[in-house]
Amino acid sequence: MGKATGFLEYERVNPKKRPPEERIKDWQELRLPQDLEAVKTQGARCMNCGVPFCNGGVLLNGMAAGCPVHNLIPEWNELVYKGQWEAAYKRLIRTNPFPEFTGRVCPAPCEGSCTEGYIMDSVTINNLEYEIIEKAFAEGWVVPRKTKVTWRKIAIVGSGPAGLSAAYYLNIVGHDVTVYERNDRAGGLLMYGIPNMKLEKRIVERRIELMKASGIQFVLNTEVGKDILAQTLLDQYDAVVLCAGATKSRGLDVEGKELKGVHFAIDFLKANTKSLLDSELEDGNYISAKGKKVIILGGGDTGTDCVATSIRHGCESVHQFEIMPEPPERRIAESNPWPEWPLKLKVDYGQEEAISLYGKDPRNYLISTKKIMGNENGEVKEVHTVEITWVKNSSGRMVPQEVPGSEKVWLADLVLLAMGFLGPEDTIPNELMLERDSRSNVQAEYEVFETNVEKVFTAGDMRRGQSLVVWAIQEGKLVAREVDKFLMGKSVLK
Known part of the structure; x- marks a missing residue:
């Protein structure tokens, strides 16, 4: 544990990100480093909860609850609070070889199962992990590991x-x-x-x-x-x-899927990163969203990445279509109890940037794509959609049902399929x-x-x-x- 009364004395303080209007002009990291004294205070919030659900790493209702690599979270939280950074690093790498990756891209199921999060804001576990590994690199504690050879x-x-x-x-x-x-x-x-x-x-x-x-x-x-x-x-x-x-990307089986301007999200993202690394996008070997009306089919993390990338290209507009309903703002305890992963509305970095730029969230819920229409050159020009509701069929399964009269036509120059794999x-x-x-x-x-x-x-x-x-x-x-x-x-x- 950290400080015995820390969870009562200190509030959760998230690390700051660069303002959207600044960061959309470049491809650099979003997060700003947190003052290490502030990080120590956040470590003090870890409480003596008896059973640390944060490091459980189990599946509940098909979703991760707790850390899948079983990080020794309370231990390195306490060490950070005490200023014992190298010891915290050694505890961290006992279970996780690459904290610099998970500290940046993991959605933190550990925080969703934090005991403190049951009644108040959870500990900033993800950021503590990030700060530990970055201090370890800065101090030279991360070194190559060589051992005896087995010849296998x-x-x-x-x-x-x-x-x-x-x-x-x-x-x-x-x-x-x-x-x-x-x-x-x-x-x-x-x-x-x-x-x-x-x-x-x-x-x-x-x-x-x-x-x-x-x-x-x-x-x-x-x-x-x-x-x-x-x-x-x-x-x-x-x-x-x-x-x-x-x-193997999930495709879309509708009329117009073969039109020019319809791409898998992973192809869009991969080409952009390669061109960025090769030439700072000077070689033009990527799918540009500049000046285009972009529609992204899929509301997950990949869809968010497509939103943010399209904005940095200078798209004219961007919309995300999601077939599922909008999540609630807070966990619904009856259907989604702690320590399950909390199914609640999350405004990620791409949506933050779209809201800053266009004044509204790019996500549109309960929408199904019916067809994609093209111009005389075989290029995308429209996406036709219909609103849906979810109802139980005769087998008791939830299935989508179209809402009569809810058809809509969206102008589009670029359609990105971010519907998973x-x-x-x-x-x-x-x-x-x-x-x-x-x-x-x-x-x-x-x-x-x-x-x-x-x-x-x-x-x-x-x-x-x-x-x-x-x-x-x-x-x-x-x-x-x-x-x-x-x-x-x-x-x-x-």
């Missing part, structure tokens, strides 16, 4: 959070680890799926360089299954870990004849992670489907333990 060779396919986590842990127990990545830069969705203003790429590159200095090898611009067969890796390595993600791409699973589950993910039991093919393991979104970065990190840690057991008969990894 492991190939990891994919350098997203699951692949990096697996590589990190397999390396520290002495294995020879090579990570294969089809893009020109390592990091997977951390590099090309999350915009720079949310996670600056220098932060990803900083970690990659540390991993290289620790002895991990990265093979870039190499797509397993195409540039090199997956079977070749099986022949050359003692184990193969598949962490290629769930990158269907599962992993088929190339590697088909080549190796891997078993799939009912959602097309590669079949492997949680905490075992071994597929039906000998010495082939899988973890992260490729196994569980689209999920949080923090779940991918946890699965990378656990699959490393199972691979270590497979190769050595036992493992010191937990």
Whole structure:
């Protein structure tokens, strides 16, 4: 715990962000550093709650409750309060190899399950994590980790959070680890799926360089299954870990989906980040929203990232369509009790910027797209929608029902599909004849992670489907333990 009476004496103080009118002019990070004395005070708010639900990491009603990597949150909160920053850092990395990522992009299910949050504002756990790791880097406490060598060779396919986590842990127990990545830069969705203003790429590159200095090898611009067969890796390595993600985007089965100007959100975001890194957008190798009327189908984090990116391009207008109803402003205790993840309205950074620029929230709820219309050149010009309500069908399932007379036509030059992902791409699973589950993910039991093919393991979104970065990190840690057991008969990894 922090200070015994801290939760009664101090209010929650969130870290400040740069003003929207300033930050939309660049691609730099949003958050401003918090005064370390103020951070210590926030650590003092952690109470002696007896059972720290914040580090539980369980699924309740299909949503994360508590920290999936089981961070020792009360311990490092107390250490921050006492000013013992290096000890806090050591506690933090006992469970989380990459706090600089989760401290920036994790939605913080830990805070949703904070006992203090049951009756008042939860502890600023996410920001405490961010401040601990950034102070650790500033003080030089984060160094490469080299250990004895076992001479066992492991190939990891994919350098997203699951692949990096697996590589990190397999390396520290002495294995020879090579990570294969089809893009020109390592990091997977951390590099090309999350915009720079949310996670600056220098932060990803900083970690990659540390991993290289620790002895991990990265093979870039190499797509397993195409540039090199997956079977070749099986022949050359003692184990193969598949962490290629769930990158098959969910499409829209309506008239006009093939028109020019209709793009998957991930293609829009990836091209923007690559062009930004390559040339500060000077090469023009990206999908520009400048001067365009943008419509984004999907109301999640990816949709928010598309809003913010479109605004920085200089779009004329931006709207988000969400088929679900608008969440309540506060948790509804009867249907969404603590410590479940609180299902309440969140105004994220992209919406903040749209409100600042256009005077209103870009999100439109309970809307279904009926068709997309184009001009004589095959370019998008309109999106036709209808309002819906959710009703129970004869089987008791909630289904959408159109509201008569609610049809509407929206002018559009750019339509971005941000409706999630269907599962992993088929190339590697088909080549190796891997078993799939009912959602097309590669079949492997949680905490075992071994597929039906000998010495082939899988973890992260490729196994569980689209999920949080923090779940991918946890699965990378656990699959490393199972691979270590497979190769050595036992493992010191937990």
